[in-house]
Amino acid sequence: MGCESMGCKEFREELVFLYIDHEMGQELLVACKQHVSLCPNCAEKAQFVQRLLSLVRERARRRQAPRRLRAKILSRMPHRRIPVR
Amino acid sequence: MQASTTTNSPEPAADPQLGWDFETAALPFLDSLYNIAFRLARNVEDAEDLVQETYFKAYKHFDKFEAGTNLKAWLFRILKNSFINNYRKKQSQPPQSAFSEIEESFENLVKQDAGQKIKDPEQEILDQVLDEDVQKALNALNEDYRMVIHLVDLEGFSYKEAASILEVPVGTVMSRLYRGRRLLEKVLLDYAQEHGYLKGSEQPSKMRSRGAAAGGSE
Numbered sequence: 001m002g003c004e005s006m007g008c009k010e011f012r013e014e015l016v017f018l019y020i021d022h023e024m025g026q027e028l029l030v031a032c033k034q035h036v037s038l039c040p041n042c043a044e045k046a047q048f049v050q051r052l053l054s055l056v057r058e059r060a061r062r063r064q065a066p067r068r069l070r071a072k073i074l075s076r077m078p079h080r081r082i083p084v085r
Numbered sequence: 086m087q088a089s090t091t092t093n094s095p096e097p098a099a100d101p102q103l104g105w106d107f108e109t110a111a112l113p114f115l116d117s118l119y120n121i122a123f124r125l126a127r128n129v130e131d132a133e134d135l136v137q138e139t140y141f142k143a144y145k146h147f148d149k150f151e152a153g154t155n156l157k158a159w160l161f162r163i164l165k166n167s168f169i170n171n172y173r174k175k176q177s178q179p180p181q182s183a184f185s186e187i188e189e190s191f192e193n194l195v196k197q198d199a200g201q202k203i204k205d206p207e208q209e210i211l212d213q214v215l216d217e218d219v220q221k222a223l224n225a226l227n228e229d230y231r232m233v234i235h236l237v238d239l240e241g242f243s244y245k246e247a248a249s250i251l252e253v254p255v256g257t258v259m260s261r262l263y264r265g266r267r268l269l270e271k272v273l274l275d276y277a278q279e280h281g282y283l284k285g286s287e288q289p290s291k292m293r294s295r296g297a298a299a300g301g302s303e
Binding site: 017021044051052059061063064066069070073077079080 | 101107108116123137141208244266273
């Protein structure tokens, strides 16, 4: 199972994160894509990691900075106190 | 330049236009900066102070910022340093941080884990994860892991950008991400299993053995 140029172990333990993060060079990316297409276990692992990271990204609460904060920051900037002619 | 009447203003920029340029360029990142400030400080007051201080410092040093380079990363780096200098608790951190401080290389981490038999959790378990689980899980991580996961997974910085913000080697970013995500996965799966158990979808003995398998990697 899998292809000769890459081991399942290598992919599942190390490369999968780089793969999902798009943090690998073209050559390695092509090798990973090929491996994933040939190996159902590794494909499943990649899918799991992808789902996990997507879940974290989508569900982590994104806050808005309080209005007063923006006002406070701007009020302390001298250029805002210089009258514009 | 007019004398400042308030005690805590940045030194006036020699050129007011620079001030306007700063405002135009840097204020759009307010929400992003606030989010990471809150992620680190975990309360509104400190988060606000941290962001204010960041803009204060950034404004003051804006003349040194190289136009065309990554302003967002530059601002995040200033915030990171302000956090470390002023807000980071000086008391001893949870045990996990001891590993990250030694800056283990990514390769070593992988080698360590390679010896262990890890049973993969089933995909369906992710369906049980609730929004508040993600919040709780992120907050449970120590600052190093929480920070790098926020930068890469929530703000979309590349490894290289995260490394420049944190001022550590890329290998350190990779190893912290690796460990942090593994911990996050374990914690989320634990929560998911609890929900599943409460819903009555799993028998207790099955849950325990699956929990042991999923939690087998440390």
